[in-house]
Amino acid sequence: MIKISPSMLAADFTKLGGELADIERAGADMVHLDVMDGVFVTNISFGLPVVAALRNVSTMVFDVHLMIVDPEKYVARFADAGADIITFHYEATKDTAATLKMIRDKGVRAAVSVKPGTPIEEIYPYLDLCDMVLVMTVEPGYGGQELIPETLEKVRKLRAEIIKRGLNLDIQVDGGINDKNAHEAIAAGANILVAGSAVFKAKDRKLAIDALR
Numbered sequence: 355m356i357k358i359s360p361s362m363l364a365a366d367f368t369k370l371g372g373e374l375a376d377i378e379r380a381g382a383d384m385v386h387l388d389v390m391d392g393v394f395v396t397n398i399s400f401g402l403p404v405v406a407a408l409r410n411v412s413t414m415v416f417d418v419h420l421m422i423v424d425p426e427k428y429v430a431r432f433a434d435a436g437a438d439i440i441t442f443h444y445e446a447t448k449d450t451a452a453t454l455k456m457i458r459d460k461g462v463r464a465a466v467s468v469k470p471g472t473p474i475e476e477i478y479p480y481l482d483l484c485d486m487v488l489v490m491t492v493e494p495g496y497g498g499q500e501l502i503p504e505t506l507e508k509v510r511k512l513r514a515e516i517i518k519r520g521l522n523l524d525i526q527v528d529g530g531i532n533d534k535n536a537h538e539a540i541a542a543g544a545n546i547l548v549a550g551s552a553v554f555k556a557k558d559r560k561l562a563i564d565a566l567r
């Protein structure tokens with residue numbers, strides 16, 4: 355089944371709780387929370403207090419995407435703040451295996467992400483420790499960019515590797531996903547689609563989510 359994870363980065367920040375309730379009503383399977391530190395990426399978004407505040411008003415699956423340096427210093431706190439899935443960047447940590455284990459030890463689903471320029475093969479040694487892999491389809495940092503088509507080749511390779519090894523893990527794509535390219539991402543092997551602009555900027559968010567699925 356294809357799951358849709360709308361990114362709150364494209365929501366109206368003056369009413370985050372209402373926006374979250376709205377995408378749940380519209381049929382979102384989970385919600386994607388983009389944490390940016392101004393160091394790993396140039397942009398700064400929101401952090402722990404916002405995740406914790408939203409946790410108080412929602413039972414949705416919180417899919418937290420950490421675009422921060424030294425994620426190992428923060429994963430336990432994001433777990434305590436209410437994350438159900440924590441994704442960090444392969445490029446941002448000194449110890450991928452230890453960070454994945456730390457997340458799982460907190461009872462949270464663990465995921466690693468690669469930027470468009472990072473060969474997907476580099477994370478193959480860690481697949482046994484992952485519940486999900488996030489293949490970035492844009493350079494992380496900003497919403498509203500266009501999908502880089504070459505990144506879908508990495509999704510294809512990863513899906514083939516997962517099948518070859520008999521693993522059971524999700525492949526998420528994030529960045530520039532819309533109703534025109536969603537089928538290509540799914541055909542390549544992705545089963546969780548993140549979408550910011552395509553959901554939040556749509557007139558009818560339920561139709562937008564259905565179209566992506």
Ligand code: DX5
Pocket residue numbers: 361363364386388419492493494495496497498499528529530531548549550551552
């Ligand atoms: C980009 C973020 C994405 C972003 C997606 O760095 O990781 O989650 O919000 O937004 P759209 O779907 O608008 O590209």
Ligand code: ZN
Pocket residue numbers: 361386387388419528548
């Ligand atoms: Zn994201």
